[in-house]
């Protein structure tokens with residue numbers, strides 16, 4: 001499951017909320033439909049905020065996976 | 080031994096505070112501020128300009144008057160910082176060498192980053208924009224107002240909230256509130272960045288009938304149809320749109336190749352040195368620090384920069400640490416305000432809005448130029464009483480800024 005390949009990776013480690021989500025949304029704007037964006041975050045809130053944003057915006061929340069000292073949050077662009 | 084040459088690039092809040100504090104050390108250093116316009120712009124006053132509650136001319140102070148007499152001032156735009164050779168290239172020929180450089184070039188809104196925003200939207204973050212919005216408000220007869228945050232980052236995070244609450248007051252005073260629907264839009268999951276402040280703002284907005292649209296990341300503005308569309312697929316029609324554009328660092332940072340992709344300077348969050356450059360410091364909005372871009376942050380950073388720079392000059396370690404301190408008074412409407420005080424570790428716990436904080440903010444707005452650590456400055460006070468202010472246009476939103484921006488684009 002953790003091997004899902006992202007089309008674009010955004011390193012937002014060290015950024016405070018809303019930084020990681022803002023970076024993710026910025027990246028979603030730039031990729032084609034169906035592409036997966038992965039954001040690296042150290043903010044515990046990013047996962048829930050991203051889930052809520054996906055629900056609102058109609059993009060797919062692929063998952064959040066722990067990594068070494070940070071979390072990888074993945075979203076697939078749906079439209 | 081020759082004195083070390085210290086240049087301060089930018090004569091705004093951060094540059095002026097730091098230069099005046101450095102003036103106490105002129106036995107070992109020479110201090111020169113280099114500012115593009117020589118006018119010190121008190122930006123917090125712009126909040127009141129659209130409502131006719133502040134005159135924009137009163138916010139333009141002559142930087143020379145605000146600086147300590149021991150500090151030299153060069154009023155000239157800088158084209159590029161040459162960090163290898165330790166010199167500044169001026170736009171109109173000439174170079175200025177330095178031993179130490181403090182970068183305090185601030186940030187400006189960039190409406191062009193959102194399609195249609197420059198054409199269809201208003202804001203109050205520069206003098207020309209605030210005046211244009213004032214005119215639009217004077218022509219406003221009721222209808223839908225969409226107000227809020229058009230993108231990140233932007234300076235003074237509470238200002239759009241303050242504006243919305245003051246707008247509600249202004250519309251009531253004019254008898255237009257019952258004919259107006261106000262919608263506040265934000266890209267965030269809640270109405271404000273800092274969770275501890277959210278309940279207070281939600282309560283104020285609910286009481287005043289201000290609708291909130293969260294997760295609204297403006298994708299484009301269709302200015303012909305007067306409609307703003309979010310990435311999330313929400314469409315809002317408006318009669319008046321007030322959206323704070325995302326900001327960028329100053330063009331000179333892009334031109335010098337020392338910024339990140341937003342034009343912000345990678346800065347050590349504690350020592351305030353530019354990462355990878357021992358003799359370079361950054362202060363205020365120009366940095367990439369995880370604190371609110373605010374005059375207050377610049378003010379609290381200044382003594383840290385001074386201590387660390389003087390330590391370096393004396394061959395010691397730069398051991399002073401900035402703890403992320405920020406403090407600002409926030410207007411909440413109906414003649415009241417609150418205060419946010421926070422740092423890297425501690426979030427703000429705003430007290431209940433009261434008239435007391437509103438007056439403190441008003442007094443600070445008036446007395447700010449006298450409060451700059453220049454020694455007692457009766458001449459500044461007298462000039463203010465006499466209504467003598469600078470005639471020069473402030474940097475953000477000026478033709479000069481546009482020119483510097485265009486020059487950078489051409490070389491990209």
Ligand SMILES: Cc1cc2nc3c(=O)[nH]c(=O)nc-3n(C[C@H](O)[C@H](O)[C@H](O)COP(=O)(O)OP(=O)(O)OC[C@H]3O[C@@H](n4cnc5c(N)ncnc54)[C@H](O)[C@@H]3O)c2cc1C
Nearest residue numbers: 089091092093115122123157185235363364373374375474
């Ligand atoms: C509407 C509004 C309300 C605000 N309210 C508050 C508030 O209540 N409290 C608060 O703390 N903050 C507030 N702020 C934010 C505050 O004004 C800024 O954060 C503050 O001015 C930042 O200081 P600075 O020194 O980093 O940059 P600035 O004060 O913007 O100064 C930057 C300077 O750099 C100079 N410069 C830029 N490029 C060059 C170049 N190439 N060559 C030479 N010089 C150059 C410019 O001329 C300018 O003088 C508000 C801002 C706005 C717009």
